[in-house]
Amino acid sequence: MKGLIEDRLADLGRLYPIWEKKTIWKFFETTARRFPGQEFIGTDGRESYSYDRARNMVLRVAKGLLAAGVKPGDHVAMQIENCPEQIFVALAVNAVRAVKIPVNTSLAARELEFVLSQSESRYLITGCRSVLGREEAGEDGERQAVSDSKKVSLEQVIMLEGGSCLGTDVLVTEWEAFLEAGEGQSLPDNDQEVYADEVCDIIYTSGSTRAPKGVMLTHDMLMRSAFASCINRGFETGRRIFVPLPMFHVYGYVEGLLAAVLVGGTVLLHPGKFLAEPVLDYMKRSRANDILSVPAQMIALVRYLQEHPGSLPELHAVYCSASVCPAWVWPGIRQALGVSDVITGYGMTEVCGASMQTAPDDSDEILKTRVGKLLPGGCSGLPEFGGCQLEYRVVDTRTGAVCAKGETGELWCRGLVVTAGYYNRPEANRRVFTEDGWFRTGDCGYFDGAGYLVMAGRVDDMYKINGENVSPKFLEDVLGNCPEICHVEVVGVPHEKHGYVGAAFIQLKEDSPENRRRAECYSQEHLARFQVPRYFIYLTAPDWPRTSTGKVQKFRLVQMAEEAARQKR
Numbered sequence: 001m002k003g004l005i006e007d008r009l010a011d012l013g014r015l016y017p018i019w020e021k022k023t024i025w026k027f028f029e030t031t032a033r034r035f036p037g038q039e040f041i042g043t044d045g046r047e048s049y050s051y052d053r054a055r056n057m058v059l060r061v062a063k064g065l066l067a068a069g070v071k072p073g074d075h076v077a078m079q080i081e082n083c084p085e086q087i088f089v090a091l092a093v094n095a096v097r098a099v100k101i102p103v104n105t106s107l108a109a110r111e112l113e114f115v116l117s118q119s120e121s122r123y124l125i126t127g128c129r130s131v132l133g134r135e136e137a138g139e140d141g142e143r144q145a146v147s148d149s150k151k152v153s154l155e156q157v158i159m160l161e162g163g164s165c166l167g168t169d170v171l172v173t174e175w176e177a178f179l180e181a182g183e184g185q186s187l188p189d190n191d192q193e194v195y196a197d198e199v200c201d202i203i204y205t206s207g208s209t210r211a212p213k214g215v216m217l218t219h220d221m222l223m224r225s226a227f228a229s230c231i232n233r234g235f236e237t238g239r240r241i242f243v244p245l246p247m248f249h250v251y252g253y254v255e256g257l258l259a260a261v262l263v264g265g266t267v268l269l270h271p272g273k274f275l276a277e278p279v280l281d282y283m284k285r286s287r288a289n290d291i292l293s294v295p296a297q298m299i300a301l302v303r304y305l306q307e308h309p310g311s312l313p314e315l316h317a318v319y320c321s322a323s324v325c326p327a328w329v330w331p332g333i334r335q336a337l338g339v340s341d342v343i344t345g346y347g348m349t350e351v352c353g354a355s356m357q358t359a360p361d362d363s364d365e366i367l368k369t370r371v372g373k374l375l376p377g378g379c380s381g382l383p384e385f386g387g388c389q390l391e392y393r394v395v396d397t398r399t400g401a402v403c404a405k406g407e408t409g410e411l412w413c414r415g416l417v418v419t420a421g422y423y424n425r426p427e428a429n430r431r432v433f434t435e436d437g438w439f440r441t442g443d444c445g446y447f448d449g450a451g452y453l454v455m456a457g458r459v460d461d462m463y464k465i466n467g468e469n470v471s472p473k474f475l476e477d478v479l480g481n482c483p484e485i486c487h488v489e490v491v492g493v494p495h496e497k498h499g500y501v502g503a504a505f506i507q508l509k510e511d512s513p514e515n516r517r518r519a520e521c522y523s524q525e526h527l528a529r530f531q532v533p534r535y536f537i538y539l540t541a542p543d544w545p546r547t548s549t550g551k552v553q554k555f556r557l558v559q560m561a562e563e564a565a566r567q568k569r
Contacts, residue, residue, distance in 0.1 A: 005234035005360065012230060012378070015237070015263070019227075019380040021196040023219040025095040028261050029055065035264035038238060041084045043269040044282045049084055051264070057084075061092035063182030068156055068173070070123060072097035075202070077121040079103035079112070079128055082247055082269045085160055085175075087257060089125050090247075093200075094219065095187060100201050101214070102248035116152045118424060119202055119214055127160040196220040202423050203250055205349050214423035215349045217250075221417045224389050225352035226258035228375035228417075232357050233317065233343065239265040240314070242288040244274050244297060245550075251322055254353040255292050276304035283312055290317040294550030295325040296541070299486065302329060305336035317341035317360070321371075323551045324473075326480045326487055330364040346371035346453055350439060352417040355390060356453055369477070370452040382416065390415025393438070394446055397459060408446045408456050408471075412438040444471070461554060463492025463500035465530045470502060475531060482522040484508055484515040487544075489552050490533060493561045502533035503561035507541060537564055 022030070032040075036052035049057065070076060076098045080086040093100040101119045103112065105128065116124065156171045158178045173181075196219045204212040229235075241260050245252035260267050270282045274297055283291065293301075298320045318333055321344045333342050341360035344367055347353045356372035374388045381387040393402050394409040403409040414437050421429040432440045444456040456462075457473035464470065472490040479488045487507040492500040504523070508515050516538060523532050537560065545556035 008234040008236045009231065011237055012235065012263070016227070016379055019224070019378075021193050021220050022223070023094055023097075023195050023198075024200060024223060024258065024261075025058075025091055027223055027258075028058070028091055031261050031264050035238075038264050039266045040260075041087060041267050041269070042240075042286050043084060044271065044286070046084070054084075054088070057088045058091045058095060059187070060179050060182060061088045062095040062187055063185035064158075064178045065092055065096050065098065065123075065182070066185045066187070067181040068123065068158070068178065070096055070098050073198075074098045074123065075101055075119055075121040076123045076125065077101040077103050077116055077119065078248075079105055079107075079124065079126040080160065080248075081105050081127055081271065082243065082252075083127070083271065084269075085127070086247060087267065090253075090257070097195055097198065099199055102201065102203055102253070104204070104248055105246070113152055115204055115212070115214075116154065119204075120153065120424070122153065122155045123158070124154055124156075125158045125160070196223075199420075203248075203253075203349050213425055213428060215419050216421060216423050217349075217352055217419060221352050221419075222254060222258055223262070224377070224380045225354070225417045226254050226262055227380050228377050228389055229255055229354060229357065230259050230262050231378045232375050233319070233341065233360060235259065235263045235265070236289075237263050237265075239263055239317075240268055240287055240289045241265055242268040242270070242283050242286070242291045244270060244279065245292050245294065250349045250353045252292060255319060274300070276300045277308075280304065280310060280312070283315065284310075287314040288312070289314055290319070291315065292319045294322045295320060295329060295487070296323075296544075296546070296550045298329060298333060299326070302332040302336045306332070309336075312337060315339055317343075319343055319345070321345045321354070324476050324480070324487075324489065325367075326485065327368045327477075328480075328483075330367040334364070342367065344371055346443075346455065348441065348443075350419045350441070351390065351413060351415075352419075355392075355413065355417065358452075366452065369454065370448070371455055372453060373451045377416075380416075385415055388415070389417045392447075392453075403446070406446055406448065408444055410459055411441045411443045411445055411453075413441060414438050444473075458554070461491070463502075465498050465500055465502075468530050470500075470531055472502075475502065475504070475527065475533070478526050479504065479506070479519070479523055481526075482519055484510075484518050484522070489544075489554070489557055491554060491557045491561050493535065493558070493565050495534075495565075501535070502531070503535040503537060503557075503564065504533035505537050505539055505544075505557055505560075507539050507544070511538060511540070535561060535564055535568070537561065 032051040032055040037050050039048050040051045040054045041049040076093045078089050101121050154170045158173050160175045199216045200219045201217045202214040204214050241256050243252050243256035247253045268286045268288055316339055318339050343358045345354035345357035347355045356374055358372045377387055377389040381389050385391045390413050392411055392413045395412050396403055397410050418439050442459050445453050455473050456471045461472045475490040476488050486509045489505045491503050493503050495501045545553040
């Protein structure tokens with residue numbers, strides 16, 4: 001641990017004695033004045049940027065946006081992988097009071113059209129060489145995009161690299177020309193406290209449960225969320241955070257970029273595919289203090305270090321979250337990476353990322369069974385929420401009554417960091433918001449006596465066998481303790497006789513007939529008879545259908561399980 005957590009919290013208190021509502025841009029400007037020479041962005045293979053140098057680049061991009069005609073409230077989509085330019089664009093869009101639409105870089109052309117159309121984006125800044133339309137094979141065999149949709153109403157596309165917007169009449173501008181056009185522009189001096197409550201980001205959900213929806217978030221919501229995480233994790237000034245997660249999703253954006261901005265920290269980026277050996281090498285060379293990760297990434301690092309022991313002398317913190325983590329990984333992290341602060345968390349895009357986290361000094365047993373407590377808000381919290389930024393209740397989905405303590409139900413929340421709704425989705429908003437303002441998360445769980453949340457999965461994931469309720473999350477937790485199992489996911493499959501039966505998707509540490517037999521015997525020994533999955537489907541690491549943030553797409557597993565069931569009939 002880098003210094004006593006009490007000392008780190010005292011430093012945070014000195015930086016933020018009271019909570020001031022400001023835009024993300026103004027928070028960044030304040031930090032750039034405090035720590036002008038401090039490294040802000042480090043990227044493997046590229047030069048680094050200090051806060052002062054980064055500020056100058058953001059201003060250039062912001063002036064380019066003004067010259068392009070971007071006005072307050074305009075929707076500006078950005079489809080850029082983690083790199084310095086992505087950060088400059090994100091902050092510049094905030095600076096001119098436009099609304100940023102971060103777009104997944106792995107979207108197919110038709111999916112991109114959907115997001116651009118649904119979000120009503122007028123501008124697109126992209127690092128992709130060709131955009132829009134259906135994909136076809138070009139003469140050289142590579143995939144390229146051809147627009148066949150009139151739904152997208154873009155006015156201009158700015159290309160970071162040379163490229164084209166095929167089949168459209170949209171104005172295409174290259175990056176350098178875009179920047180040069182902004183010379184001579186000046187940013188207006190805005191009332192930042194007023195504008196802090198404006199929507200600054202519409203972030204599309206990852207698609208783990210089918211069609212993504214655009215979540216509307218404000219400057220103040222996002223910065224409060226980042227601040228609460230800084231408090232819980234005990235951020236020291238200048239923390240160096242390695243962010244292998246895509247920052248077009250809320251996890252990497254809030255816990256990485258925005259949290260770093262609050263403490264004069266450094267965002268460390270490593271382009272390309274996540275591979276254990278080069279990633280560990282970069283973390284060591286860049287003196288990373290912290291890593292944000294999903295279980296698939298952390299499993300890769302732990303297993304590599306178990307076979308090739310090494311040290312990361314500057315690393316003292318690990319955040320691993322966003323999907324189910326096998327029980328063996330938590331002690332493996334401490335042993336393989338040699339860190340003291342290990343946490344997980346629970347949240348969603350609709351609450352600006354994490355609303356709960358475990359504490360840095362919680363035991364592995366807590367990490368195996370709990371996803372955290374409500375984050376302390378410090379000066380950004382409210383007394384009515386017990387000093388936190390929001391509150392939760394657990395509700396019986398059949399009766400609508402608040403559940404007794406320790407009883408499982410659906411999680412509802414309301415507060416300072418809860419979205420005002422989905423963009424242009426009135427029917428979806430009516431479904432998820434109650435008349436008195438509670439947001440139905442769709443997640444199930446309960447709070448234990450110490451205030452920790454125990455997850456029971458998604459409301460839609462629960463299934464019944466002969467009238468008995470089955471929680472896939474419970475089965476995953478139990479089977480995750482099997483020594484032979486590396487990762488497991490469980491879904492329900494319709495069955496003529498029993499209503500539903502379980503299908504367990506399993507990745508073994510070492511696949512063999514004997515280990516498969518042991519895994520299935522383990523389930524019979526540790527689960528009630530009705531809970532034992534009817535189908536066992538074995539996958540290797542590349543077989544899992546995942547979103548870009550590493551979440552397993554459950555609806556795809558259901559489709560795979562239904563196909564496997566049909567084949568066995």
